[in-house]
Amino acid sequence: MTAPSSVPSSTAARSHGAPAVTGARFSRITGTGSYLPPRRLTNHDMVAMLAARGIETSDEWIVERTGIRARHFADDGVNASDLALPAARDALESAGRKPSDVDLIIVATSTPDMVFPSTASILQHKLGVHGCAAFDLQAVCSGFVYALTVADAMVRAGSARCALVVGAEVFSRILDFNDRTTCVLFGDGAGAVVVEASSSPGILAADLHADGRHLGILCTPGTVAGGQVSGTPLLKMDGPAVFKLAVGVLESAARAVLEKAGRTEADLDWLIPHQANIRIMQGTARKLKLPLEKLVATVDEHGNTSAASVPLALDVAVKSGRLRRGDTVMLEGVGGGFTWGAVLFDY
Numbered sequence: 541m542t543a544p545s546s547v548p549s550s551t552a553a554r555s556h557g558a559p560a561v562t563g564a565r566f567s568r569i570t571g572t573g574s575y576l577p578p579r580r581l582t583n584h585d586m587v588a589m590l591a592a593r594g595i596e597t598s599d600e601w602i603v604e605r606t607g608i609r610a611r612h613f614a615d616d617g618v619n620a621s622d623l624a625l626p627a628a629r630d631a632l633e634s635a636g637r638k639p640s641d642v643d644l645i646i647v648a649t650s651t652p653d654m655v656f657p658s659t660a661s662i663l664q665h666k667l668g669v670h671g672c673a674a675f676d677l678q679a680v681c682s683g684f685v686y687a688l689t690v691a692d693a694m695v696r697a698g699s700a701r702c703a704l705v706v707g708a709e710v711f712s713r714i715l716d717f718n719d720r721t722t723c724v725l726f727g728d729g730a731g732a733v734v735v736e737a738s739s740s741p742g743i744l745a746a747d748l749h750a751d752g753r754h755l756g757i758l759c760t761p762g763t764v765a766g767g768q769v770s771g772t773p774l775l776k777m778d779g780p781a782v783f784k785l786a787v788g789v790l791e792s793a794a795r796a797v798l799e800k801a802g803r804t805e806a807d808l809d810w811l812i813p814h815q816a817n818i819r820i821m822q823g824t825a826r827k828l829k830l831p832l833e834k835l836v837a838t839v840d841e842h843g844n845t846s847a848a849s850v851p852l853a854l855d856v857a858v859k860s861g862r863l864r865r866g867d868t869v870m871l872e873g874v875g876g877g878f879t880w881g882a883v884l885f886d887y
Protein backbone atom coordinates (compact mmCIF):
# COMPACT_ATOMS: atom_id res chain seq x y z
CA MET A 541 0.00 0.00 0.00
CA THR A 542 1.82 3.13 -1.16
CA ALA A 543 0.59 6.69 -0.75
CA PRO A 544 -1.37 8.42 -3.53
CA SER A 545 -0.12 11.81 -4.68
CA SER A 546 -3.18 13.92 -3.85
CA VAL A 547 -6.57 13.24 -2.29
CA PRO A 548 -9.15 15.90 -1.30
CA SER A 549 -10.21 16.28 2.35
CA SER A 550 -13.72 15.18 3.28
CA THR A 551 -16.16 17.52 5.03
CA ALA A 552 -16.02 15.29 8.10
CA ALA A 553 -12.25 15.60 8.31
CA ARG A 554 -12.37 19.38 7.87
CA SER A 555 -14.87 19.79 10.70
CA HIS A 556 -12.26 18.93 13.38
CA GLY A 557 -9.60 21.08 15.00
CA ALA A 558 -6.22 20.18 13.42
CA PRO A 559 -4.95 22.51 10.66
CA ALA A 560 -5.68 21.64 7.02
CA VAL A 561 -2.88 20.00 5.04
CA THR A 562 -2.67 21.10 1.45
CA GLY A 563 -0.92 19.38 -1.45
CA ALA A 564 0.12 15.73 -1.47
CA ARG A 565 -1.47 13.83 1.37
CA PHE A 566 0.41 11.32 3.47
CA SER A 567 0.09 10.12 7.03
CA ARG A 568 2.69 10.38 9.76
CA ILE A 569 2.99 9.15 13.34
CA THR A 570 3.19 12.33 15.42
CA GLY A 571 3.08 10.90 18.94
CA THR A 572 3.35 7.66 20.90
CA GLY A 573 2.13 6.58 24.33
CA SER A 574 1.71 3.53 26.52
CA TYR A 575 0.44 2.28 29.83
CA LEU A 576 1.08 -0.82 31.92
CA PRO A 577 -1.10 -1.75 34.90
CA PRO A 578 0.99 -1.46 38.08
CA ARG A 579 0.76 -5.12 39.21
CA ARG A 580 4.01 -6.73 37.96
CA LEU A 581 4.43 -10.48 38.22
CA THR A 582 7.89 -11.95 37.82
CA ASN A 583 8.45 -15.51 36.61
CA HIS A 584 9.05 -16.41 40.26
CA ASP A 585 5.57 -15.06 41.10
CA MET A 586 4.14 -17.23 38.30
CA VAL A 587 6.03 -20.29 39.58
CA ALA A 588 4.47 -19.74 43.04
CA MET A 589 1.00 -19.07 41.58
CA LEU A 590 1.07 -22.26 39.50
CA ALA A 591 2.62 -24.34 42.32
CA ALA A 592 -0.45 -23.52 44.41
CA ARG A 593 -2.45 -25.32 41.67
CA GLY A 594 -0.04 -28.25 41.61
CA ILE A 595 1.48 -27.15 38.27
CA GLU A 596 5.22 -27.05 37.76
CA THR A 597 7.10 -24.40 35.80
CA SER A 598 10.37 -22.54 36.30
CA ASP A 599 12.01 -19.20 35.68
CA GLU A 600 14.71 -21.03 33.68
CA TRP A 601 12.18 -22.66 31.31
CA ILE A 602 10.29 -19.41 30.70
CA VAL A 603 13.44 -17.32 30.14
CA GLU A 604 15.16 -19.91 27.92
CA ARG A 605 12.14 -20.66 25.71
CA THR A 606 10.66 -17.14 25.49
CA GLY A 607 12.91 -14.42 26.96
CA ILE A 608 10.07 -13.39 29.30
CA ARG A 609 11.04 -12.39 32.85
CA ALA A 610 7.94 -10.48 33.97
CA ARG A 611 4.48 -9.34 32.85
CA HIS A 612 1.83 -6.94 34.16
CA PHE A 613 -1.71 -7.99 35.09
CA ALA A 614 -4.65 -5.60 35.48
CA ASP A 615 -6.56 -5.76 38.74
CA ASP A 616 -10.09 -7.18 38.76
CA GLY A 617 -12.54 -4.72 37.26
CA VAL A 618 -9.90 -2.90 35.18
CA ASN A 619 -10.82 -3.24 31.52
CA ALA A 620 -9.09 -2.68 28.18
CA SER A 621 -10.49 0.86 27.93
CA ASP A 622 -9.01 1.68 31.36
CA LEU A 623 -5.57 0.77 30.01
CA ALA A 624 -6.23 2.46 26.66
CA LEU A 625 -7.15 5.79 28.28
CA PRO A 626 -3.75 6.68 29.84
CA ALA A 627 -1.93 5.32 26.77
CA ALA A 628 -4.10 7.52 24.50
CA ARG A 629 -3.58 10.60 26.68
CA ASP A 630 0.17 9.96 26.66
CA ALA A 631 0.23 9.67 22.84
CA LEU A 632 -1.87 12.83 22.43
CA GLU A 633 0.39 14.77 24.76
CA SER A 634 3.49 13.63 22.88
CA ALA A 635 1.85 14.72 19.59
CA GLY A 636 0.88 18.08 21.09
CA ARG A 637 -2.80 17.30 20.43
CA LYS A 638 -5.98 17.47 22.50
CA PRO A 639 -8.71 14.82 22.49
CA SER A 640 -10.90 17.31 20.58
CA ASP A 641 -8.40 17.24 17.68
CA VAL A 642 -9.05 13.53 17.10
CA ASP A 643 -11.45 12.64 14.29
CA LEU A 644 -10.93 8.85 14.26
CA ILE A 645 -10.34 6.30 17.04
CA ILE A 646 -9.42 2.70 16.29
CA VAL A 647 -8.82 0.28 19.15
CA ALA A 648 -7.19 -3.04 18.29
CA THR A 649 -8.21 -5.55 20.93
CA SER A 650 -9.28 -9.16 21.39
CA THR A 651 -10.27 -8.53 25.01
CA PRO A 652 -12.87 -5.75 24.67
CA ASP A 653 -14.72 -4.33 27.67
CA MET A 654 -18.04 -5.70 26.39
CA VAL A 655 -19.55 -7.57 23.46
CA PHE A 656 -20.68 -4.09 22.42
CA PRO A 657 -20.40 -1.11 22.32
CA SER A 658 -16.86 -1.05 21.06
CA THR A 659 -13.95 -0.32 23.37
CA ALA A 660 -13.18 2.56 20.99
CA SER A 661 -16.57 4.16 21.74
CA ILE A 662 -15.97 3.68 25.47
CA LEU A 663 -12.51 5.21 25.11
CA GLN A 664 -13.93 8.17 23.18
CA HIS A 665 -16.40 8.80 26.01
CA LYS A 666 -13.64 8.52 28.64
CA LEU A 667 -11.56 11.03 26.65
CA GLY A 668 -14.48 13.44 26.99
CA VAL A 669 -15.06 13.91 23.26
CA HIS A 670 -18.02 12.95 21.12
CA GLY A 671 -18.87 12.68 17.45
CA CYS A 672 -15.74 11.34 15.76
CA ALA A 673 -15.66 7.88 14.17
CA ALA A 674 -14.68 5.11 16.61
CA PHE A 675 -14.49 1.37 16.12
CA ASP A 676 -12.63 -1.75 17.28
CA LEU A 677 -10.48 -3.89 15.06
CA GLN A 678 -9.93 -7.54 15.85
CA ALA A 679 -6.88 -9.20 14.33
CA VAL A 680 -5.48 -10.59 17.60
CA CYS A 681 -1.70 -10.06 17.88
CA SER A 682 -1.59 -8.44 14.42
CA GLY A 683 -4.33 -6.02 15.49
CA PHE A 684 -2.20 -2.92 15.89
CA VAL A 685 -0.45 -3.36 12.55
CA TYR A 686 -3.87 -3.84 10.91
CA ALA A 687 -5.32 -0.80 12.73
CA LEU A 688 -2.39 1.42 11.78
CA THR A 689 -2.81 0.37 8.14
CA VAL A 690 -6.51 1.26 8.22
CA ALA A 691 -5.81 4.63 9.87
CA ASP A 692 -3.12 5.40 7.29
CA ALA A 693 -5.52 4.57 4.44
CA MET A 694 -8.33 6.70 5.96
CA VAL A 695 -6.02 9.66 6.54
CA ARG A 696 -4.61 9.44 3.02
CA ALA A 697 -8.14 9.16 1.60
CA GLY A 698 -9.15 12.31 3.44
CA SER A 699 -11.67 10.55 5.73
CA ALA A 700 -9.69 11.50 8.81
CA ARG A 701 -6.98 13.96 9.66
CA CYS A 702 -5.95 13.12 13.21
CA ALA A 703 -6.36 9.46 14.17
CA LEU A 704 -5.79 7.82 17.52
CA VAL A 705 -4.72 4.19 17.05
CA VAL A 706 -4.58 2.06 20.19
CA GLY A 707 -3.71 -1.53 21.02
CA ALA A 708 -5.15 -2.49 24.42
CA GLU A 709 -5.46 -5.90 26.02
CA VAL A 710 -6.34 -7.61 29.29
CA PHE A 711 -5.22 -11.07 28.19
CA SER A 712 -4.97 -12.16 31.85
CA ARG A 713 -8.80 -12.46 31.69
CA ILE A 714 -8.70 -15.21 29.06
CA LEU A 715 -5.74 -17.22 30.36
CA ASP A 716 -6.18 -20.77 31.59
CA PHE A 717 -4.03 -20.86 34.73
CA ASN A 718 -4.18 -24.65 34.63
CA ASP A 719 -2.33 -24.63 31.26
CA ARG A 720 1.35 -23.89 31.84
CA THR A 721 2.04 -23.92 28.10
CA THR A 722 0.15 -20.63 27.67
CA CYS A 723 -0.51 -18.83 30.98
CA VAL A 724 3.13 -17.89 31.59
CA LEU A 725 3.41 -16.15 28.21
CA PHE A 726 0.91 -13.30 28.24
CA GLY A 727 0.39 -9.95 29.97
CA ASP A 728 -1.82 -6.85 29.97
CA GLY A 729 -1.12 -3.33 28.71
CA ALA A 730 -1.86 -0.68 26.11
CA GLY A 731 0.05 1.35 23.54
CA ALA A 732 -1.14 4.16 21.30
CA VAL A 733 -0.05 6.41 18.46
CA VAL A 734 -1.43 9.56 16.88
CA VAL A 735 -1.47 9.44 13.07
CA GLU A 736 -1.89 12.76 11.27
CA ALA A 737 -2.22 13.99 7.72
CA SER A 738 1.06 15.27 6.42
CA SER A 739 2.42 16.84 3.25
CA SER A 740 5.50 14.58 3.47
CA PRO A 741 5.57 10.78 3.78
CA GLY A 742 5.65 9.12 7.19
CA ILE A 743 3.96 5.75 6.76
CA LEU A 744 5.54 4.32 3.61
CA ALA A 745 3.89 0.95 3.00
CA ALA A 746 1.91 -1.84 4.61
CA ASP A 747 1.48 -5.54 3.93
CA LEU A 748 -1.35 -7.48 5.61
CA HIS A 749 -2.40 -11.15 5.40
CA ALA A 750 -4.64 -13.75 6.99
CA ASP A 751 -5.04 -17.50 6.51
CA GLY A 752 -8.13 -18.91 8.21
CA ARG A 753 -7.00 -22.48 7.59
CA HIS A 754 -4.85 -22.12 10.72
CA LEU A 755 -7.57 -20.70 12.97
CA GLY A 756 -7.39 -23.65 15.38
CA ILE A 757 -3.74 -23.24 16.41
CA LEU A 758 -4.39 -20.05 18.40
CA CYS A 759 -7.92 -19.30 19.53
CA THR A 760 -10.27 -18.49 22.38
CA PRO A 761 -13.22 -20.62 21.30
CA GLY A 762 -16.02 -19.17 23.40
CA THR A 763 -19.02 -16.99 22.63
CA VAL A 764 -22.12 -15.56 24.27
CA ALA A 765 -25.46 -17.16 23.46
CA GLY A 766 -28.81 -17.25 25.25
CA GLY A 767 -27.42 -15.30 28.19
CA GLN A 768 -24.59 -17.79 28.74
CA VAL A 769 -21.02 -18.27 27.66
CA SER A 770 -20.85 -21.24 25.35
CA GLY A 771 -17.65 -22.96 24.32
CA THR A 772 -14.40 -22.26 26.17
CA PRO A 773 -13.53 -18.59 26.60
CA LEU A 774 -9.91 -19.38 27.46
CA LEU A 775 -6.87 -19.02 25.22
CA LYS A 776 -5.62 -22.18 23.54
CA MET A 777 -2.41 -22.33 21.55
CA ASP A 778 -0.39 -24.96 19.76
CA GLY A 779 2.86 -23.12 20.52
CA PRO A 780 5.22 -25.07 18.23
CA ALA A 781 2.80 -24.75 15.26
CA VAL A 782 2.46 -20.98 15.83
CA PHE A 783 6.23 -20.68 16.23
CA LYS A 784 6.88 -22.40 12.89
CA LEU A 785 4.37 -20.28 10.97
CA ALA A 786 5.46 -17.02 12.67
CA VAL A 787 9.10 -17.43 11.69
CA GLY A 788 8.20 -17.78 8.00
CA VAL A 789 5.55 -15.06 7.70
CA LEU A 790 7.50 -12.42 9.63
CA GLU A 791 10.32 -12.73 7.12
CA SER A 792 8.03 -12.70 4.06
CA ALA A 793 6.00 -9.68 5.32
CA ALA A 794 9.20 -7.78 6.08
CA ARG A 795 10.56 -8.36 2.60
CA ALA A 796 7.20 -7.53 0.96
CA VAL A 797 6.78 -4.21 2.77
CA LEU A 798 10.35 -3.15 1.98
CA GLU A 799 9.80 -3.96 -1.68
CA LYS A 800 6.51 -1.99 -1.77
CA ALA A 801 8.29 1.04 -0.31
CA GLY A 802 11.32 0.70 -2.58
CA ARG A 803 13.61 0.27 0.44
CA THR A 804 16.03 -2.44 1.55
CA GLU A 805 16.98 -4.03 4.85
CA ALA A 806 19.97 -1.69 4.98
CA ASP A 807 17.58 1.28 5.24
CA LEU A 808 16.08 0.00 8.51
CA ASP A 809 17.02 1.70 11.75
CA TRP A 810 14.62 -0.33 13.90
CA LEU A 811 12.69 -3.59 13.72
CA ILE A 812 9.78 -3.77 16.18
CA PRO A 813 8.11 -7.16 15.81
CA HIS A 814 5.25 -8.58 17.85
CA GLN A 815 6.67 -9.34 21.28
CA ALA A 816 5.87 -13.01 21.80
CA ASN A 817 9.18 -14.83 21.92
CA ILE A 818 12.72 -13.45 21.79
CA ARG A 819 13.83 -16.47 19.73
CA ILE A 820 11.32 -15.64 16.97
CA MET A 821 12.24 -11.94 17.07
CA GLN A 822 15.99 -12.54 16.91
CA GLY A 823 15.49 -15.15 14.18
CA THR A 824 13.61 -12.58 12.08
CA ALA A 825 16.33 -9.97 12.61
CA ARG A 826 19.01 -12.47 11.59
CA LYS A 827 17.14 -13.45 8.42
CA LEU A 828 16.98 -9.78 7.50
CA LYS A 829 20.70 -9.50 8.30
CA LEU A 830 19.98 -6.82 10.89
CA PRO A 831 22.32 -6.42 13.85
CA LEU A 832 20.46 -7.33 17.04
CA GLU A 833 21.01 -3.76 18.32
CA LYS A 834 18.36 -2.69 15.78
CA LEU A 835 15.78 -5.01 17.33
CA VAL A 836 13.46 -3.42 19.90
CA ALA A 837 12.63 -6.07 22.50
CA THR A 838 10.34 -5.50 25.49
CA VAL A 839 9.04 -9.06 25.74
CA ASP A 840 11.30 -9.60 28.78
CA GLU A 841 9.34 -7.05 30.84
CA HIS A 842 5.89 -7.10 29.17
CA GLY A 843 5.37 -10.71 28.10
CA ASN A 844 3.06 -11.12 25.12
CA THR A 845 0.44 -8.35 25.28
CA SER A 846 -1.13 -9.27 21.91
CA ALA A 847 -2.36 -6.14 20.05
CA ALA A 848 -0.68 -3.90 22.63
CA SER A 849 2.79 -5.37 22.22
CA VAL A 850 3.97 -3.42 19.16
CA PRO A 851 2.81 0.09 20.24
CA LEU A 852 4.11 -0.58 23.77
CA ALA A 853 7.54 -1.48 22.38
CA LEU A 854 7.45 1.48 19.98
CA ASP A 855 6.72 3.88 22.84
CA VAL A 856 9.49 2.42 25.01
CA ALA A 857 11.95 2.91 22.13
CA VAL A 858 10.80 6.52 21.60
CA LYS A 859 10.66 7.51 25.28
CA SER A 860 14.09 6.01 25.96
CA GLY A 861 15.52 8.30 23.25
CA ARG A 862 16.76 5.40 21.11
CA LEU A 863 14.23 5.86 18.29
CA ARG A 864 14.45 9.38 16.90
CA ARG A 865 12.69 11.55 14.34
CA GLY A 866 13.78 10.58 10.84
CA ASP A 867 14.49 6.93 11.74
CA THR A 868 13.07 4.23 9.46
CA VAL A 869 11.06 1.69 11.44
CA MET A 870 9.41 -1.62 10.61
CA LEU A 871 6.53 -2.85 12.77
CA GLU A 872 5.41 -6.48 12.44
CA GLY A 873 2.46 -8.38 13.84
CA VAL A 874 1.61 -12.09 13.85
CA GLY A 875 -1.01 -14.11 15.65
CA GLY A 876 -4.45 -15.65 15.81
CA GLY A 877 -6.51 -15.90 12.68
CA PHE A 878 -3.87 -16.78 11.47
CA THR A 879 -2.94 -13.12 10.76
CA TRP A 880 0.27 -11.29 10.02
CA GLY A 881 1.53 -8.08 8.53
CA ALA A 882 4.09 -5.30 8.51
CA VAL A 883 4.10 -1.50 8.35
CA LEU A 884 7.13 0.55 7.33
CA PHE A 885 7.43 4.22 8.29
CA ASP A 886 9.80 7.11 8.66
CA TYR A 887 9.29 8.50 12.15
Ligand code: UT7
Pocket residue numbers: 596597598601602605606681720721722724758778779780781782783786816817820844846874875876
Ligand atom coordinates in the same frame (compact mmCIF):
# COMPACT_ATOMS: atom_id res chain seq x y z
O1 UT7 B 1 1.01 -14.10 20.12
C1 UT7 B 1 0.90 -14.82 18.93
C2 UT7 B 1 2.19 -15.38 18.53
N1 UT7 B 1 2.58 -16.39 19.50
C3 UT7 B 1 3.78 -16.88 19.38
O2 UT7 B 1 4.54 -16.48 18.54
C4 UT7 B 1 4.15 -18.06 20.28
C5 UT7 B 1 4.90 -19.06 19.46
N2 UT7 B 1 5.34 -20.23 20.21
C6 UT7 B 1 6.29 -20.17 21.15
O3 UT7 B 1 6.77 -19.10 21.50
C7 UT7 B 1 6.81 -21.46 21.72
O4 UT7 B 1 6.31 -22.55 20.97
C8 UT7 B 1 6.44 -21.68 23.22
C9 UT7 B 1 7.18 -20.69 24.09
C10 UT7 B 1 4.94 -21.47 23.42
C11 UT7 B 1 6.81 -23.08 23.67
O5 UT7 B 1 8.19 -23.30 23.45
P1 UT7 B 1 8.68 -24.62 22.71
O6 UT7 B 1 10.14 -24.57 22.69
O7 UT7 B 1 7.96 -24.69 21.39
O8 UT7 B 1 8.24 -25.74 23.71
P2 UT7 B 1 7.21 -26.95 23.52
O9 UT7 B 1 5.80 -26.43 23.43
O10 UT7 B 1 7.71 -27.82 22.41
O11 UT7 B 1 7.39 -27.71 24.89
C12 UT7 B 1 8.65 -28.29 25.28
C13 UT7 B 1 8.50 -28.91 26.64
C14 UT7 B 1 7.32 -29.84 26.76
O12 UT7 B 1 7.70 -30.93 27.57
P3 UT7 B 1 8.06 -32.36 26.90
O13 UT7 B 1 6.82 -32.76 26.16
O14 UT7 B 1 9.21 -32.07 25.99
O15 UT7 B 1 8.38 -33.21 28.07
C15 UT7 B 1 6.30 -29.01 27.52
O16 UT7 B 1 5.41 -29.79 28.26
O17 UT7 B 1 8.32 -27.89 27.63
C16 UT7 B 1 7.19 -28.21 28.45
N3 UT7 B 1 6.57 -26.96 28.91
C17 UT7 B 1 6.89 -26.36 30.06
N4 UT7 B 1 7.76 -26.68 31.01
C18 UT7 B 1 7.86 -25.82 32.06
C19 UT7 B 1 5.62 -26.24 28.27
N5 UT7 B 1 5.32 -25.16 29.00
C20 UT7 B 1 6.09 -25.20 30.11
C21 UT7 B 1 6.23 -24.37 31.23
N6 UT7 B 1 7.12 -24.71 32.17
N7 UT7 B 1 5.52 -23.22 31.38
